[in-house]
Amino acid sequence: MKKVRLLLVAGLVGMLALTIGVPAWGADTIKIGVIGPMQFVQGKGHWNGAIMAEEEINAKGGVKVGKKMMKIELVKADSNEFLNVTDATNAMELLMTRDKVDFVVGGFRTEAVLAMQDIAMEYQKIFIGCGAAHPELCTRVAQDYDTYKYFFRGTPFNSAFLVRTSFLHLKFVGDILKKELGLEKVKVAVVAEKAMWADPMVAATEGFLPKIGMESVGVWRPSPVATDVTAELSAIQRAGAQMIFTIFSSSVGIPFARQGGELKIPAVQVGINVEGQKDGFWEATQGMGEYILTMNTYCRGVEYNELTAPFVETYYKRFGETPTYTADTYSAIKAIVATIEETGSLDADELVKAMEVSERKVASGIVKYMKDEQGRHLHDLTWGPGYLTSLAIQWIDGKPVGVWPNKWVAAPGAPEITYKGIQDYKIPPWVIQAYKK
Amino acid sequence: MNLLRYHLRKLFLILKNEVFVLPSRIVVLLFFLTVLLLPLLYDDPYMMRILILASIFAIFAASWDLLSGFTGQINFGHALFFGVGAYGTAILNLRAGFPPWASIPAGALVAVLAGLLVGLPCLRLRGTYLALTTLAFPIILMGFVFSVPELTGGELGLSGLSRLARSRIANYYIVVITMLVLVTVMWKITDSHMGIIFHAIREDELAVKAAGINTTKYKLIAFSLSGFFAGLAGGLYAHFMRIAGPSTLEISMSFQVVIWSVFGGMVTIWGPVGAVFILFPLLEFFRIWPELRQLMFAIVVMIVLLYMPGGLLPWLRSKIENECPRCKIRNIATRKVCRVCAADLH
Structure with missing residues (x-):
């Protein structure tokens, strides 16, 4: 009996040590955190879209950062944000401090995304929101650019649109x-x-x-x-x-x-x-x-551009359903990767500057980031003909x-x-x- | 120098005669030392975040025990006080420019008002009726929050509050020391004359009335005190998270506090605190099985309550301490005679 107890205690201590003590993986990978309510359909969309992007990018040899090729590694984080906003912030903190991710995509409930946004900004990590539609998330970028410039909206376009x-x-x-x-x-x-x-x-x-x-x-x-x-x-x-x-x-x-x-x-x-x-x-x-x-956002048989059908059909074959808009983590990751390859850098500030001026074709249209009436960067998606509709x-x-x-x-x-x-x-x-x- | 020597001697005597004589008090002392020294040995920001939030929820859980455990006023809507404290603090910080050291106590006073407002209509209710009525109050407030978005931020809540402090370690010490002080104050309240009346109201309100004590006054005091401490917790939460939103008023928040208190042991103050410091990090630990996380958590709570129906702290105390049958003073289980009246303990 004593041996069994000893084994149990040793097992628990071991698991605890594993969860708190595992260092970041090798430096030749780009770690992308995918955060969302993973027990719900919205979070599943986040994760499925991200997996597809990861597999496609890694199958082509990875991401070219300067002269070096780096693989993508995804880190799944269940925010549980529908039930518990505190849980969502803990999951984001875990991504930042333990998993040491380079970028984050996801989020759904606005109240939770606002709190998660603060954490990602504190660690100066690019966070592409893929679920919450409220304009406030981007208004913060315009009002306090130095703090919130690392946040971009990935999907959907804002609720006014x-x-x-x-x-x-x-x-x-x-x-x-x-x-x-x-x-x-x-x-x-x-x-x-x-x-x-x-x-x-x-x-x-x-x-x-x-x-x-x-x-x-x-x-x-x-x-x-x-x-x-x-x-x-x-x-x-x-x-x-x-x-x-x-x-x-x-x-x-x-x-x-x-x-x-x-x-x-x-x-x-x-x-x-x-x-x-x-x-x-x-x-x-x-x-x-x-x-x-x-x-x-998506419908089988309808194409915004030449990227739509390959994305929708591959997603359908892989997961047996049409992608929902939260699966646009796919486009968000592809956009990050394209920007890294263009700039040849992983530096967040450099990437922010490049993303602000980019006009990038994605499966649901063209992503271009807006400015507000005063000409301040909003990092919000442009809506309308030729962009996203x-x-x-x-x-x-x-x-x-x-x-x-x-x-x-x-x-x-x-x-x-x-x-x-x-x-x-x-x-x-x-x-x-x-x-x- | 003499004064210092006097205080050191006094501290030594308190430790020797009041703390080291009982294992449960040694556990509390070790808890104090652990939470105060931990960041000096391991300053991981994630761990500190978890302990900061555990400290905030510990104040919240102890405040529920003060009202529902000690006074017997079962409150299933305790999130009301937490939410009012959070929103009150956020409004004062964002709209009136109060710094956190002023907005948090002021927000807690708003929660006291809420405590009085809830307490008044609930005075005539008992048991299930009281519990179900209190359950309605945070829901009512949630409706109010959504109906005046210009004041409360509606579904988004109020965000962008000032930080408690710039560094994580400073945040940690502010919250942890506040928690230790507030929980000690709550424990002292329950150990005071007022605490005895709270106990008595729970056991037999009619008998207390017959003894000429104004139970209405004491019940309102219990609601107000509990509201104040829960409001402080809500204020700390709002400033730490930098947001006060509708989630602070959700039913799950009210039920969480009941789970913590029952798990730790009601009518103990330190029981709910211990429960939060076990269950909150445990839920984080279960992230290693994301799909089974909530289920594992529920299983642990159920197993503990199955084998320790009175809660963790009372169970622990029953194993390591005995109560003297004559003077009711607690003694370490290994003692044969009472440390105060020398009565036979076996």
């Missing part, structure tokens, strides 16, 4: 309804899950609708976890809505799409439905989610299909934009039947 894009989708579908069905003024029901983040979007939508010749017939706020929304759908039908602008990030997106399809509500669904971005949406709605439209996808016949941008003219006189693989938006037949004159 996300709202603007979803309004473009609203107008895009509204114009089609007007043209195809001869509607003069499209009536819109705004349906947003009862969550704080959706509040400003609801207010903004109500202000925006009259500007594009549409009319709000009311606002509905179901619970984010509602399983039955037939009451809301019936009320929307009675209100005479022809379009439903959805603002969903939670599971309510599934029953809303399913029951809308079952009841054949004569109104098209457009907006943000995070459940609709997932590959399992068709099964979850038992095929009743057909025709719903949602914003998304994201997509609108529509579920047709069991598959998501890219439908926007389709002959999109961003400003008067600007060229039309249609990505390769974009198809025409389809109005549900029961909506045509209800309104066709």
